[in-house]
Amino acid sequence: QVQLVESGGGVVQPGTSLRLSCVVSGFSFTSYGIHWVRQAPGAGLEWVAVTWYDGTYEYFADSVSGRFTMSRDPSSNTLFLQMNSLTVEDTAVYYCAREDISTGYRYFAYWGQGTLVTVSS
Amino acid sequence: SSELTQDPAVSVALGQTVRITCQGDNLRSYYASWYQQKPRQAPVVVIYGKNNRPSGIPDRFSGSGSGGTASLTITGAQAEDEADYYCVSRDSSGNQRVFGGGTKLTVL
Numbered sequence: 001q002v003q004l005v006e007s008g009g010g011v012v013q014p015g016t017s018l019r020l021s022c023v024v025s026g027f028s029f030t031s032y033g034i035h036w037v038r039q040a041p042g043a044g045l046e047w048v049a050v051t052w053y054d055g056t057y058e059y060f061a062d063s064v065s066g067r068f069t070m071s072r073d074p075s076s077n078t079l080f081l082q083m084n085s086l087t088v089e090d091t092a093v094y095y096c097a098r099e100d101i102s103t104g105y106r107y108f109a110y111w112g113q114g115t116l117v118t119v120s121s
Numbered sequence: 122s123s124e125l126t127q128d129p130a131v132s133v134a135l136g137q138t139v140r141i142t143c144q145g146d147n148l149r150s151y152y153a154s155w156y157q158q159k160p161r162q163a164p165v166v167v168i169y170g171k172n173n174r175p176s177g178i179p180d181r182f183s184g185s186g187s188g189g190t191a192s193l194t195i196t197g198a199q200a201e202d203e204a205d206y207y208c209v210s211r212d213s214s215g216n217q218r219v220f221g222g223g224t225k226l227t228v229l
Binding site: 061 | 152154156158163164165166169170171173175205207209211216217218219220221222223
């Protein structure tokens with residue numbers, strides 16, 4: 001059973017850092033691209049970042065580039081999203097999602113339940 | 122990065138057909154996928170690629186596309202279809218993803 005479980009959200013002050021975790025089970029993240037997507041309160045979905053299945057490439061949205069980084073721990077099936085220099089605009093529910101490729105088409109096949117990050121003074 | 126444009130809100134009478142559209146230049150190069158999101162839930166994919174439905178998605182959901190427009194059609198909308206719908210595709214570089222602003226579907 002494929003599962004992705006995010007954690008690490010919380011309330012932090014502007015300018016500080018936070019690290020989110022995405023623990024996967026039922027598959028190996030070394031076989032799939034994993035994306036981070038966020039949703040500010042009452043707003044739409046916003047793509048944040050992707051790490052390739054083998055970690056060789058990572059891409060970030062312009063809104064977080066230079067502030068957010070990703071890492072992984074294969075021994076614990078965990079991917080991390082390190083968020084630095086947080087601003088109130090980063091307040092959102094953060095989802096990790098597995099990207100599948102079927103008949104040549106890419107899509108987000110599985111999503112976690114999300115973790116809420118609130119940046120407030 | 123490219124932008125995808127969706128109508129903010131659409132309504133449909135119960136049992137009728139509704140089309141939700143997504144416009145963007147990158148749709149000329151890449152197919153969109155479509156996601157349904159109900160309140161306080163994670164999104165769920167309903168259509169991907171040319172017109173592919175994951176298992177468990179009712180066949181009243183279908184997709185199409187032409188030029189820079191992708192469409193999600195619900196034929197015979199049901200009350201449980203009331204939700205927000207998002208399209209997503211690759212950006213012009215092919216490396217990033219971009220979401221449409223979302224369409225709130227109301228079933229009357």
